[in-house]
Amino acid sequence: MSLHSTVCPRNCYSTCSFKVHVENGRIVNMEPHPANRATPAGVCLKGLSYFERAHSPDRILYPMKKTTGGGFERISWDEALGTICGRLNYFKDNFGPHSILFYESSGMAGMVNDFSSKFWEMFGGATTTYGNLCWPAGLEAVRLTLGENKHNVPWDIENAGLIILWGKNPVETNIQQMIFIEKAQAKGAKLVVIDPRRSLSSERADMLIQPRPGTDAIIALAIAAELIRNGWVDPGFIDRNVLGFEDFKCTVKDLTLEKAADVAGVPVELLKQLSFYVGNLKPMTIAPGYGMQRFSNGGQTIRSILALNILTGNIGKPGACFHYANLQSYVFDRVKEPLSYYPSMDSDGVFRRGVSKAKLAADMVRMKIPELKMIWVERGNPVAQNPDSNATLKALRKLDFRVVVEQFLTDTAAEADIILPAKNMFEQTDIIGSYWNPYVQLKPKILEPDGEVKPETEIYYLLAQKLGYSKEEISKWLPEPGDENIQTYLKQRMKDFPELQWEELMDGPVLAPGLEEIAFSDQNFKTPSGKIELKSDLAKTLWGVNPLPTYEELIEGEERHKKEFPLQLLSPNTKNRIHSQFGNLDIIRQFAPTPTLEMSSSDALERGIADGEMVRVFNARGEMKVSVKLNFSIRKGCVSYYNGWWLSEGGSPNLFSRGRETDMGHGSAFHDTLVEIEKVK
Ligand SMILES: Nc1nc2c(c(=O)[nH]1)N[C@H]1C(S)=C(S)[C@@H](COP(=O)(O)OP(=O)(O)OC[C@H]3O[C@@H](n4cnc5c(=O)[nH]c(N)nc54)[C@H](O)[C@@H]3O)O[C@H]1N2
Ligand SMILES: Nc1nc2c(c(=O)[nH]1)N[C@H]1C(S)=C(S)[C@@H](COP(=O)(O)OP(=O)(O)OC[C@H]3O[C@@H](n4cnc5c(=O)[nH]c(N)nc54)[C@H](O)[C@@H]3O)O[C@H]1N2
């Protein structure tokens, strides 16, 4: 038996460290890794399901090709790569390399992913994507205001006197954060949750405010105005550090709590109480979620909420923090959110072209000169996870050829002409950063894959050989097959950081070099003015939004749509999945066997719908039939359906979402979505 330290590479805040015991090529046990102060409790249910996931009978273990009947049959690697090579050459010769779309997403984190882009660069380019489905509106909002995305270490929340989970549901999405929240509560901290749903996190809270979705900015701005009126601000901090306070004060001065309560549909008493808390309970940590910024006004909303930390001086001190994203552990790769990759001839003479992830379907169809002919999908499930599933299916079907690298037969893999079997987390060495905990972590290769699974690096290497590139040429771009070559590459990259030693990383997590436990404690802000930019001219220049934080009405929330499709569809994350992963495993299915839509009893009553009945959910873009669960915990006028369900399991919430970008950062406004619901007769 052997024991290994490793880290979960899923796209999740926690990025838990854990130890695995391996016997006869299989995992037999897992335990928490005590060296990670942020994740001492070990992995969640999904982590435990890695037992099943690694050896699931449903896992794709061999290259497959689509049969004429629409099913899949096993083929050899030689045939798979030969076919792909033929198509790549044909499209490149006849239409140019940009007729091929390289689509990658967030299914597996790690530095080694960079080699995928290297292959396409070697190939002569390809159309790629820009933006991101997840968090970029908020990232850009924080970057514009504070200059950088970083926050205090997770365990610092214990020092807070007031914690606001503003549109974040850590009981499901960041379970380890609850450890520190509960410690703070034990010391007397107040916990406030702001969420249209009575989420599992709100069960632990002192106060729950349930706003109409997309109205958080007006709540934050009205509270800001109240703080200014009552003198509950920190003038010393503002004088020293803040640009634009007077302008801000001027724009919010007439905004009342009554007005915000009216727009957001919440009791004004709660806003009064919350204003008092924000102004008087110190220090304050606000943990804003990513769910809340997936609206057309998402960036401005995050800027508005951040204003509360700024006015009260709750930045750069223990317990005082805006916990959006902590990118301090990405030491190798300062996360760069590309502003845009519109077709351009760059100064290096290379033609680059990108499609927006948020508008994937529409952009794919729109591409001309050259038109898209082929897609290569890796680490993503765009049919289920990108907006407007029906449009995505249509765009995929319009292509001549589709390759999907996958572990399971997802909705996207089902569209492929060729599926290549993808590695899992135990089958290749990599280094993993986290956007929440502050460690650099090593994920060693500890299992030989079942079947004929190969990591992407090897797939690309073999493909390059098939395409006729010489060994010398390939070696400029890709490592030779074999995990030892990956390790050599990672060790090479680590040379810049003497604090990071391979042997230590093999034992467990290592704090990121240069880590600031209390972010911004030096009051150094990397904005154009060097101050916190409450007023950001860059916000206007780059994104055309007001330089000051403002409240903007949601686009799809206009009255004309409200009549036809009166219900706002929320599609939050569930503890049972990471997006579209894990739901197909038996261990998870026992807790979530079938997709269910949550609806308020009062909306159901108006439609003659009873608990447990089948309903038809529909809007202009799609429909699905699922069972309904009635409760009083969701705000009237909203319905909720977890994202991650596959179309083939009953329906994705993205059947209804529109491909639309957020106000900044090229994010995706998934939650600006309206539907109607009727009983299935
Ligand atoms: N178990 C699990 N954990 C995960 C993930 C997962 O899929 N499963 N995904 C990871 C990833 S990639 C991400 S991006 C994060 C997301 O982490 P979170 O942001 O915590 O997750 P969400 O469920 O998207 O949104 C949180 C809450 O926002 C609420 N909400 C929706 N609209 C509004 C609004 O207008 N205002 C307010 N105030 N609240 C609103 C929802 O009801 C939901 O309860 O989680 C990460 N962790
Ligand atoms: N309606 C709605 N839609 C949403 C959201 C929402 O809140 N509402 N949230 C959005 C957010 S925040 C995110 S982050 C995205 C996530 O959406 P995606 O980025 O598409 O991620 P996943 O669904 O987690 O994983 C995609 C696939 O990667 C595969 N995979 C795992 N490891 C590997 C590997 O090593 N190699 C290869 N080739 N494949 C691998 C998995 O099997 C899985 O099928 O969804 C977005 N979609």
Ligand SMILES: [Mo]
């Ligand atoms: Mo995400």
